[in-house]
Amino acid sequence: MVLSVIALVSALGVVLSKNPVTSVLCLIVTFFTIAGHYIMLNAQFLAVVHIIVYAGAIMVLFLYVMMLMNLNAELEPQKRNWLKYAGAISGGALLVVLVAALRDASMPAIGTEANEIGLIKNLGQMLFTQYVVPFEVSSILFLSAMVGAVVIGKKD
Numbered sequence: 001m002v003l004s005v006i007a008l009v010s011a012l013g014v015v016l017s018k019n020p021v022t023s024v025l026c027l028i029v030t031f032f033t034i035a036g037h038y039i040m041l042n043a044q045f046l047a048v049v050h051i052i053v054y055a056g057a058i059m060v061l062f063l064y065v066m067m068l069m070n071l072n073a074e075l076e077p078q079k080r081n082w083l084k085y086a087g088a089i090s091g092g093a094l095l096v097v098l099v100a101a102l103r104d105a106s107m108p109a110i111g112t113e114a115n116e117i118g119l120i121k122n123l124g125q126m127l128f129t130q131y132v133v134p135f136e137v138s139s140i141l142f143l144s145a146m147v148g149a150v151v152i153g154k155k156d
Protein backbone atom coordinates (compact mmCIF):
# COMPACT_ATOMS: atom_id res chain seq x y z
CA MET A 1 0.00 0.00 0.00
CA VAL A 2 2.80 2.42 0.89
CA LEU A 3 4.68 1.65 -2.34
CA SER A 4 1.53 2.25 -4.35
CA VAL A 5 0.93 5.63 -2.73
CA ILE A 6 4.55 6.66 -3.29
CA ALA A 7 4.36 5.48 -6.91
CA LEU A 8 1.19 7.46 -7.55
CA VAL A 9 2.50 10.63 -5.87
CA SER A 10 5.81 10.48 -7.73
CA ALA A 11 4.02 9.76 -11.03
CA LEU A 12 1.87 12.83 -10.45
CA GLY A 13 5.08 14.72 -9.70
CA VAL A 14 6.39 13.68 -13.11
CA VAL A 15 3.35 15.04 -14.87
CA LEU A 16 2.73 18.16 -12.81
CA SER A 17 6.31 19.35 -12.28
CA LYS A 18 7.30 22.45 -14.23
CA ASN A 19 11.03 21.78 -13.86
CA PRO A 20 12.19 18.94 -16.18
CA VAL A 21 14.97 17.82 -13.83
CA THR A 22 12.50 17.48 -10.96
CA SER A 23 10.23 15.55 -13.29
CA VAL A 24 13.03 13.10 -14.14
CA LEU A 25 13.91 12.66 -10.46
CA CYS A 26 10.26 11.88 -9.69
CA LEU A 27 10.33 9.37 -12.54
CA ILE A 28 13.34 7.66 -10.96
CA VAL A 29 11.40 7.36 -7.68
CA THR A 30 8.49 5.89 -9.65
CA PHE A 31 10.79 3.33 -11.24
CA PHE A 32 12.17 2.30 -7.85
CA THR A 33 8.67 1.85 -6.42
CA ILE A 34 7.70 -0.27 -9.43
CA ALA A 35 10.79 -2.38 -8.76
CA GLY A 36 9.56 -2.72 -5.18
CA HIS A 37 6.28 -4.04 -6.53
CA TYR A 38 8.21 -6.61 -8.59
CA ILE A 39 10.02 -7.74 -5.44
CA MET A 40 6.71 -8.08 -3.61
CA LEU A 41 5.48 -10.26 -6.50
CA ASN A 42 8.55 -12.52 -6.06
CA ALA A 43 10.06 -11.34 -9.36
CA GLN A 44 13.49 -10.33 -8.11
CA PHE A 45 15.15 -10.72 -11.51
CA LEU A 46 12.67 -8.35 -13.13
CA ALA A 47 13.16 -5.87 -10.29
CA VAL A 48 16.93 -5.81 -10.73
CA VAL A 49 16.70 -5.57 -14.52
CA HIS A 50 14.13 -2.80 -14.16
CA ILE A 51 16.43 -0.80 -11.90
CA ILE A 52 19.49 -1.35 -14.08
CA VAL A 53 17.80 -0.59 -17.40
CA TYR A 54 15.32 2.13 -16.51
CA ALA A 55 16.64 3.91 -13.42
CA GLY A 56 20.23 3.41 -14.51
CA ALA A 57 20.50 3.78 -18.26
CA ILE A 58 17.34 5.47 -19.48
CA MET A 59 17.26 8.14 -16.78
CA VAL A 60 20.90 9.03 -17.37
CA LEU A 61 20.05 9.50 -21.03
CA PHE A 62 17.05 11.67 -20.14
CA LEU A 63 19.17 13.91 -17.92
CA TYR A 64 21.93 14.08 -20.54
CA VAL A 65 19.48 15.10 -23.28
CA MET A 66 17.92 17.76 -21.04
CA MET A 67 21.34 19.22 -20.29
CA LEU A 68 22.10 19.31 -24.01
CA MET A 69 18.78 20.95 -24.87
CA ASN A 70 19.46 23.88 -22.52
CA LEU A 71 15.78 24.51 -21.86
CA ASN A 72 14.95 28.14 -21.28
CA ALA A 73 11.38 29.17 -20.42
CA GLU A 74 11.72 32.62 -22.03
CA LEU A 75 12.69 31.19 -25.42
CA GLU A 76 10.04 28.44 -25.54
CA PRO A 77 6.85 29.21 -27.48
CA GLN A 78 3.66 29.24 -25.41
CA LYS A 79 1.22 26.40 -26.00
CA ARG A 80 -2.21 27.24 -27.27
CA ASN A 81 -5.23 26.53 -25.09
CA TRP A 82 -6.80 24.12 -27.56
CA LEU A 83 -3.70 21.89 -27.30
CA LYS A 84 -4.15 21.74 -23.54
CA TYR A 85 -7.81 20.82 -23.95
CA ALA A 86 -6.99 18.19 -26.58
CA GLY A 87 -4.43 16.66 -24.23
CA ALA A 88 -6.92 16.59 -21.36
CA ILE A 89 -9.60 14.99 -23.55
CA SER A 90 -7.22 12.33 -24.92
CA GLY A 91 -5.94 11.58 -21.42
CA GLY A 92 -9.51 11.21 -20.18
CA ALA A 93 -10.30 8.88 -23.09
CA LEU A 94 -7.25 6.79 -22.20
CA LEU A 95 -8.43 6.64 -18.59
CA VAL A 96 -11.87 5.43 -19.71
CA VAL A 97 -10.30 2.72 -21.88
CA LEU A 98 -8.02 1.58 -19.03
CA VAL A 99 -10.89 1.44 -16.55
CA ALA A 100 -13.00 -0.53 -19.04
CA ALA A 101 -10.14 -2.96 -19.68
CA LEU A 102 -9.36 -3.47 -16.00
CA ARG A 103 -12.98 -3.76 -14.91
CA ASP A 104 -13.11 -7.48 -15.67
CA ALA A 105 -9.56 -8.24 -14.55
CA SER A 106 -9.03 -10.64 -11.68
CA MET A 107 -6.10 -11.58 -9.50
CA PRO A 108 -4.85 -15.18 -9.67
CA ALA A 109 -5.29 -17.35 -6.61
CA ILE A 110 -2.28 -17.43 -4.32
CA GLY A 111 -1.00 -20.97 -4.09
CA THR A 112 2.14 -22.99 -4.60
CA GLU A 113 2.39 -21.99 -8.26
CA ALA A 114 2.09 -18.28 -7.45
CA ASN A 115 5.25 -18.34 -5.32
CA GLU A 116 7.37 -19.45 -8.27
CA ILE A 117 6.07 -17.02 -10.89
CA GLY A 118 8.99 -14.57 -10.87
CA LEU A 119 11.84 -17.04 -10.63
CA ILE A 120 14.47 -16.84 -13.37
CA LYS A 121 14.13 -20.53 -14.27
CA ASN A 122 10.41 -20.20 -14.92
CA LEU A 123 10.86 -16.92 -16.77
CA GLY A 124 13.45 -18.46 -19.08
CA GLN A 125 11.29 -21.51 -19.63
CA MET A 126 8.32 -19.37 -20.64
CA LEU A 127 10.45 -17.13 -22.89
CA PHE A 128 12.06 -20.00 -24.77
CA THR A 129 9.06 -22.33 -25.06
CA GLN A 130 5.72 -20.54 -25.22
CA TYR A 131 6.96 -17.07 -26.25
CA VAL A 132 9.97 -18.01 -28.40
CA VAL A 133 8.60 -16.49 -31.65
CA PRO A 134 7.79 -13.03 -30.17
CA PHE A 135 11.13 -13.14 -28.32
CA GLU A 136 13.05 -13.78 -31.55
CA VAL A 137 11.01 -11.21 -33.49
CA SER A 138 11.82 -8.58 -30.87
CA SER A 139 15.52 -9.49 -31.07
CA ILE A 140 15.43 -8.99 -34.86
CA LEU A 141 13.65 -5.69 -34.35
CA PHE A 142 16.34 -4.54 -31.89
CA LEU A 143 19.08 -5.66 -34.28
CA SER A 144 17.54 -3.71 -37.18
CA ALA A 145 17.22 -0.63 -34.93
CA MET A 146 20.91 -0.86 -34.03
CA VAL A 147 21.91 -1.23 -37.69
CA GLY A 148 19.69 1.76 -38.56
CA ALA A 149 21.30 3.85 -35.82
CA VAL A 150 24.77 3.00 -37.15
CA VAL A 151 23.77 3.86 -40.71
CA ILE A 152 22.19 7.16 -39.65
CA GLY A 153 25.13 8.09 -37.43
CA LYS A 154 27.76 7.18 -40.03
CA LYS A 155 29.62 10.15 -41.45
CA ASP A 156 29.86 10.53 -45.23
